[in-house]
Amino acid sequence: MKTWLSSLVLTLVAVMVIGAYSATFIVDQREKALVVRFGKIQRDVDEPGLHFKMPFIDQVVRIDKRLLFFESKDKSVQVVDGRRYLVDTITMLRIADARRFRETVEANLSLARRRLETRLEAALRANYGKRTFDAALSEEREQMMREIGDELRPSARKIGIEIVDVRIRRTDLLPDVLQSTYDRMSAERLAEAEQIRAVGTKQSLTIKAQADRKAVILESEANRDGQIARGDGDAKRSSIFADAYNKSPEFFAFMRSLQAYRKALKGDDTTFVLRPDSEFFNYFGSSSVIPQK
């Protein structure tokens, strides 16, 4: 009996626990909730905490209150001069109107995202299409992000979403443009390298030429000084000789002649053809051995 009773109590407790569990729900700090009965929204719950609902009948749809974002990658855009780029964006949003969000896109974020992206691509194209690339890349970037966000906002509001902002992350060149950019960068650097080398060569040649010039001048000056010195020497020599020989020009001529003969007619390979009446043979004949008076 007692065991029967106790199992009845246990069953009752279990049923109560399950019922209580089904009649309550917890809304997290990060969430809002919609109470849905047979597909119809009964009420929305903004406050986190413990809430009650009709057990087994009401369903709870939870919706994130936090800042959410999605990335849209590699959207192709064209700027004013016709060049094409790939753009990455990040869309920051919050779900502002949970009811509408549930009604329009079934509280389904991927569906909402698809709707928004169509609009986003159009806004991107329009915004890039009226700007030059330089402007889009730098000075008007912030303004563009603002404008794109503004264009997205009305259609987002229709599905209960508040666009916080749209950020442009990357603006990339298409692969073939990228390659030609690399080529240009390389060419620029190689030109710079050549320029540097040319300056080096120029300076090198200048230094060498200057050295050559200085060397030639040094040697020439030395030669000049040398010639002057030699000239001094020669002049001095002349004057010394002149001083000496002027004492008797006749004797000098005689002496110098003798010296020249000695020098010029040296050696045994000279053959003289002489007449016996030359001065050397003065006494060679017999007649004049005894001096004549």
Place this chain on the structure above:
Amino acid sequence: MPWNSQGGGGWQSGGDGGGPWGRPPRGGGPKSTPSDLEQLLKKGQDRLKNFIPGGNSRGGSAGIWTAIVGVIFAILAWNGFYRVQPDSVGIEFLFGKAEPGEVQPGLHYVFWPVETVETVPALRQNETRIGTITSGQQDNERLMLTSDQNIVDMEFTVLWRITNPHDYLFNISEQEKLVRVIAESAMREVVGRTKGEVVRTTGRGDVQDAVKQLIQTTLDNYGAGIQLASVNVERADPPESVADAFEEVQRAKQDQAKFIEQAKKYANHRLGEAGGKAAQIREQAEAYKGRVIAEAQGASQRFLKVYEQYKKAENVTRKRLFLETMEDVFGQSKKVVIEEGAGSGVVPYLPLNALKGGQVSSPGGKVSNGSASK
């Protein structure tokens, strides 16, 4: 989470990491979530159900009750006690509603399942690194366009900490990824308005400051509860495919220095040589000068000495000098003496070549070639 059951997956159709819902945030994110709580409750129910039939088989019912109460207490204690790591703080929830204030590191207790707790690594410095080569990310995360349409290969880190755990948990989703995308977007924006050369060289500090400012402003707008410590540019290089051309510039600079050094070497050598040669030329000239003067002095002195004696006996000396000279000259050479008139009428045969050597001289200036004279 609830969304998944209706929506069929998050919106990450691109196959990118987990969405903000469907998975508890990773890394230092919350440790338990309402979904865990529900699962635990269900598990507890299952356990209870399994236990009851065992109780039916007439054991001591008091023992059963004791066991049930014991198990319940064990579960409560097991789930109630929690530890907050030294680098974290905890936030307690009462039925999913966050309670103000933070729980400091240490061992704590909550009245589970009414209360739950999540911990946030608020005392830790987080590092988000963007553009790492080894990160396996596609290349274009690293490559950034500069204002002059050049490309730099960037790697940078963002150091940040959570200053407001409540904001961090409740205002933003996918926190670490958010920091990453905001940081990349900010860096690209700043690089996009700076010249490539500046980004690579002198402008790094300015770029870092501007990016830090931009990220901080953006995060503050979102109420992220995050404070940036610093943004550090680890690498700002030319892209790999043009790296060689950039190195070529460095090589060219080396070459330039080399050319100049070589030229200086040449110049030093050349000037040294020229200096030496110049000195040599000068010395040789001086030597010549000295020599000719000395020679001249010697010769003139000799002449004067001879002249002095000559003056004393002019004729005799003159004769002697002449004869001595002739003696020397004739003594060493061949002579042919032809008597005047000899062989007159005939042409004397004079085989000069046979007389060895072709040198024929006639002193005295008179032609002594045979009898042709006179």
